Amino acid sequence: MSLLFIVLLILLACLVLGLAAWGGFALWYQCPGPRWARLLVMTAWSLPALATLASLGALAGAGGASAWGPLAFVLALVVLLCWWRGIRASHDRVWADDVACMLVSQVTGDRVRLDNVRNFEWRSETDYDVRWESRDYDLSQLVSADLLLSYWMGPAIAHTLVSFGFTDGRRLVFSLEIRRERGESFSALGGFFRKFETVIVAADERDIVRTRTNARGEDVYLYRLQLRPDQLRKVFLGYLERAAQVRATPRFYNTLTSNCTTIVFELARRLSPTLPLDYRLLLSGYFARYVYDHGVMTPGYRFEQLREAGRITGRALQSGPGDDYSKVIRRGVPGVGEDELR
Structure with a gap:
């Protein structure tokens, strides 16, 4: 033989x-x-x-x-x-409360009308007030974007979010998430096998970030991104475009190819088409270092300094009901101007 x-x-x-x-x-x-x-x-x-x-x-x-x-x-x-x-994604299921509604947008010039912006009040993971809102934004007033990484299962895996800031102090966070059915829990392995649909959530920071720092006990880091106004607008509208696509055609979440980090990478490639693929797109806990290596974070700092200053968990836990959560978590973050913290 x-x-x-x-x-x-x-x-x-x-x-x-x-x-x-x-x-x-x-x-x-x-x-x-x-x-x-x-x-x-x-x-x-x-x-x-x-x-x-x-x-x-x-x-x-x-x-x-x-x-x-x-x-x-x-x-x-x-x-x-x-x-x-023959397995097809669907919008017709009994969804968990926090992913029950899909984002709807109308863009007219600089004016953006958003329906189904999530603004829950979370006391714990299971105790919350359901609140979906309609909001209007002016893209000419869009001035900042922050990358947030939320860790819940070790250093290699994190949930990736992007928060946009406006001159009036308002902030809006976009996140690609699994669309869980009621009573269903996340499984990274199940995410390879069409277990979950996907949804784009637009939410207030006191909802989607605070629930991670204060209700779920996750460890969250915030990094200021260095983007021009035209780039901010393109990424913001890119999220709205993807949300409209998902609303029109249900899609499955995929742990490897369609997740909270790959959408950021896809939108970033609209700004820089030559961005390379990298293992840190899969091991999302290291994605911030990938962004740093491509010069999109606040210059003049080592990555370790940005990471240490950007760990918002402690500040978030110390914030009170009457505090401006968004200002509290940004204190000391490189690249955040003093005018944003007043």
């Missing part, structure tokens, strides 16, 4: 294992019913794969190999792929 033949058998075995694992997870996250029923379906799916591996093992041992296993596996794979292609 030649070495080439053995290598080919090993590659085929790896392919079968990979397809079997992918199919198993797809069935686990997409099949309805209790856990035992999903385990039963996964077991039935795995049998042709195991038979195929046994046939490959028999070939490697120069023994007789049955053809029924590989044939059954190919047939099962074709059926699985046809089923997978």
Whole structure:
């Protein structure tokens, strides 16, 4: 038996294992019913794969190999792929309160009318007042943008948000998030298998940032971005464009290709088309360093200085009900002018 033949058998075995694992997870996250029923379906799916591996093992041992296993596996794979292609994203589900409404925008010159801006009052993750608002903004008064990273599961993974500031002191935060159904919880692995739809949320900072620092106990960092007025406008309108696309055509969230960090990267490429792909787009906890390396943060500081000064968690926890949350969290952040803090 030649070495080439053995290598080919090993590659085929790896392919079968990979397809079997992918199919198993797809069935686990997409099949309805209790856990035992999903385990039963996964077991039935795995049998042709195991038979195929046994046939490959028999070939490697120069023994007789049955053809029924590989044939059954190919047939099962074709059926699985046809089923997978038929899974469609939908807006017609019973959504969790914080993602129940979709952003609607109307842009006329510099004037922007937004409906369904979220402004919840969060006392805890489960205790909150539901409040969706309509707001008007003047893009000629758009003066700043801040990148926020919120950490909840170690240094490598963070949720990415962008907050826009206006001359009147108002701020609006955009975030691409999973659109959870009521009672559903996030799963990074499930995000690879069409488990969740996606939604663009526009929210007040006291809602979408404060719930992370004060209600969920996440660790949040804020960095001032150095963007020209025309660039600020392009990124702001880019979020509105993406929100309109998602509203028109439901889309699945994907942990790798369509998440809170990749949308920032996509919009940044509108400003600089040559921005390179980077592992930090997947390991979003390091995304701030990627932005720093491309010269978009406040100059004259080491990244470690910006990170230390931009850690807003402590200031947020000390803020009181009567404080201006947005001003409190920006105290000492490089690039933030004194006029913003008055």
